[in-house]
Amino acid sequence: MSDYEWHVQLAAKGMAERDSHPMPESVKTPEAFYEVMAGAALDAIGLRDLLDRLERAERDLEVTFDALREAESKAANARHGRST
Secondary structure (H helix, E strand, C coil): CCHHHHHHHHHHHHHHCHHHCCCCCCCCCHHHHHHHHHHHHHHHCCHHHHHHHHHHHHHHHHHHHHHHHHHHHHHHHHHHHHHC
16 A cells, blocks of 8 residues: 555545534534545655645756856857857
């Protein structure tokens, strides 16, 4: 069983047991309960960490693209300088 499947089962168990446990005071409706449980499930699978890693990867990719554009520009300038 994958970690994801384990977390889904854990979240499902929590939702199934909700009637035997008091809801947090902030939860006034069944919909609000499901929002809380969905948030807990996303936290359990490390969504915040994954989003942070994705943000860092996007920044790293942009730095790489900037360096590539600069290298291409220098190469084009060097070619242009040789041909004139």
